[in-house]
Each structure stands twice: as structure tokens, then as C-alpha cells.
Amino acid sequence: MAEAIEASRAARRRSAPNPWVGCVIVAADGTVVGRGATEPPGGRHAEAVALAEAGERAGGATAYVTLEPCSHEGRTPPCADALSAAGVVRVVAALADPDPLVAGAGLAGLERAGVETSLGVGGEAAEALLEPYLVHRRSGRPYVVLKLAATLDGRIAAPDGSSRWVTGEQARRDVHELRADSDAVLVGAGTVRADDPELTVRLATAPERQPLRVVLGRSSPEARVQPALELSGDLRGVLDLLGRRGVLQLLVEGGSKVAGDFHRLGLVDRYVVYLAPALLGGDDGVALFAGPGAPTMEAAFRGRLSGVRRLGDDVRIDLVPARGAASSRRIAAPPSVADGSRLG
Numbered sequence: 001m002a003e004a005i006e007a008s009r010a011a012r013r014r015s016a017p018n019p020w021v022g023c024v025i026v027a028a029d030g031t032v033v034g035r036g037a038t039e040p041p042g043g044r045h046a047e048a049v050a051l052a053e054a055g056e057r058a059g060g061a062t063a064y065v066t067l068e069p070c071s072h073e074g075r076t077p078p079c080a081d082a083l084s085a086a087g088v089v090r091v092v093a094a095l096a097d098p099d100p101l102v103a104g105a106g107l108a109g110l111e112r113a114g115v116e117t118s119l120g121v122g123g124e125a126a127e128a129l130l131e132p133y134l135v136h137r138r139s140g141r142p143y144v145v146l147k148l149a150a151t152l153d154g155r156i157a158a159p160d161g162s163s164r165w166v167t168g169e170q171a172r173r174d175v176h177e178l179r180a181d182s183d184a185v186l187v188g189a190g191t192v193r194a195d196d197p198e199l200t201v202r203l204a205t206a207p208e209r210q211p212l213r214v215v216l217g218r219s220s221p222e223a224r225v226q227p228a229l230e231l232s233g234d235l236r237g238v239l240d241l242l243g244r245r246g247v248l249q250l251l252v253e254g255g256s257k258v259a260g261d262f263h264r265l266g267l268v269d270r271y272v273v274y275l276a277p278a279l280l281g282g283d284d285g286v287a288l289f290a291g292p293g294a295p296t297m298e299a300a301f302r303g304r305l306s307g308v309r310r311l312g313d314d315v316r317i318d319l320v321p322a323r324g325a326a327s328s329r330r331i332a333a334p335p336s337v338a339d340g341s342r343l344g
């Protein structure tokens, strides 16, 4: 399963709105006879890639997959049928697929066809890797990553509004990796006016595609962020719309007002804060979050620290809400996907 999870990483930036899945097929004598990862939309699923490599050696083999095989006819035939037709006798899946078109039907179909199944091996690691997909299919909305770069005293811009550059080169490169992992990047119109960002992936190691650029409010015709989708109104509605467009991960890059709104509505699944060893030394710079905060220390938001990493002179801190908090605060929306769920 560890090898299947590793294989799935290769598909991380190319499979949306489909999940990035890995599959390893192991013959009865223990040899690996096939490996696969999800191809770009329209291409084959991981199981089909691994089965093609295994050929006749799939007979009597065990297939390890990071996500329950699909059971419905999309642009590609159901993987559950392909596995049983190839003579695979056992399927080990790390995670059940929450997509309503699958939701247990893949494993049930395999059992009916006489294939032994088991669920949960490597589940935690697979869940961590597939989280944007899982959140999207459970809630209908993208997995929201809020990124902010601040001085050590919590300011994202100086009193004159300037924020270039709070952090150094390595942290900025890391932001481009975050963008490359995201299907859409969003900023408020205030940030477009202050910073005129391009919001493109330029420094990432494998920029396989450019994320959809989204501005809250009106951008200007002269802004560098063209062409971008301009959205306005209730943020939950904005997320529902992006979810229907197949955005699995949304990177929110500020500024202060937008960050405060997403935070207070409990819409953030992961906070990524880059802290620079700099101090503005007053209270007149732009704070991480605009608007009223928690009135008492007891009411402060407390997340779970999920990572601390040094990047040159800066520090990246990842914070996630206590398990399930962001998703549970959401209004349950049917996970409808405009592009079709897990369509190949």
C-alpha cells in the first residue's frame, strides 16, 4: 500500500476533478506485476494502468488501491469490473470513496463477483494525501487552504499597504508549490489593488497546469491577474460554485479582509502561515485578519499544529482545525460535480 500511495503522488497535479489514486498489483508469489496512477481527465484510472502492465499475471493476484475502485460507467468502464474480469482475487483498498456514485458499491460489486476485499490498510496516510478530494465529495466544496505571510508581530503589510516582500525566496517558492497543488487561487480586490499579483505558478518544480484565478469583487482591466473569474457575495455560495466547477483545492491568498471572512465563517481547512524574522514594531500595519476577533482568550480559535518547517530565514507553520471542525461547520451540500464524478 505504501508503494500505491507513492504512485498516487505522481498524479496529484494532473487528475482533478478526479481523485489521484495509486494501484499496485502483486502476484500470488509476491512479485509486483503492475503499477499505476490516475491519468489526466479522459485517461485511464490507476487500476486500468496497473492491469494493463500486469496482463495475464493479474490472474490470482492481489490489487492494492489507495481508494475504493469505481463501480459506475463514466468515460472509462468501471474499475471494479475490470479487476474481477482480469482474475484479481483480492482487492485491498485504503479508503472508501465518499463519492455518491461509488460509496461502497465498488467493494460490494467486487464481493458479489467473488473477489475478497478489505478496507483500511494505510487509511491514514491515504486520507492525508487525498484530503482535498474527500472534502470535496463529502461537502460539495473545495478544500480551503488559507495562506498568509507575516512579520513575527503578525502584520501582513506595512502601514503604507506594501507587502513585497515579507518573506524570502525559499518561502516564495514554497507558495508556488502550494499554487501548483491547487485548482484555484483566490484573492480579494484589495490585494489586486495593493499588490497587483499575477497568481500564476512560475517557480514550482512541476507546474503541470495553471490554477484558475479568482478575484473577490472587481479586478481592474489593467490588473496583471487577467483573465480571472470575478465572484462576489456570500462566501459559502462562492465555494459551492467553485465546487461545482470541479475545484478540489482552493488556495486563498488574502488579504486581511478576505482572510478574516473565511476564518470567521469556519471555512478554512488548513492555515499556512509564513513567519519572517522581521518586526514592524507597532499596531498600524495590516493585521493577519481584518474585523473583530475572539473577545476572550477562552474563545480563541485553537487548531492542531500539523507542521513546522524552516524555509531559509522564514518559518512555515501549518495549522488545521480540530479534526473535522471546518467540515462539520459547513452546511451539508450534496456533492454534485459539474464535470461528473470520477469520470475518466
Ligand SMILES: NC(=O)c1ccc[n+]([C@@H]2O[C@H](COP(=O)([O-])OP(=O)(O)OC[C@H]3O[C@@H](n4cnc5c(N)ncnc54)[C@H](OP(=O)(O)O)[C@@H]3O)[C@@H](O)[C@H]2O)c1
Binding pocket: 147, 148, 149, 150, 155, 156, 157, 161, 162, 163, 166, 187, 188, 189, 190, 191, 192, 194, 195, 216, 217, 218, 231, 232, 233, 234, 235, 253, 254, 255, 256, 257, 258, 259, 286, 290
Ligand atoms: N502578506 C500576505 O500574505 C498578503 C497577502 C495578500 C494581501 N496582503 C496585503 O493585504 C492588504 C489587502 O488586504 P485588504 O483587507 O485591504 O483587501 P482584500 O482582503 O484583499 O480585499 C478586500 C476587498 O475584496 C472585495 N471583496 C472581498 N470579499 C468580497 C465578497 N465576498 N464579495 C465581493 N467583494 C468582496 C472588496 O472589494 P471592494 O473594496 O472593491 O468592494 C473588499 O474590499 C494589502 O496591503 C496587501 O499587500 C498581504
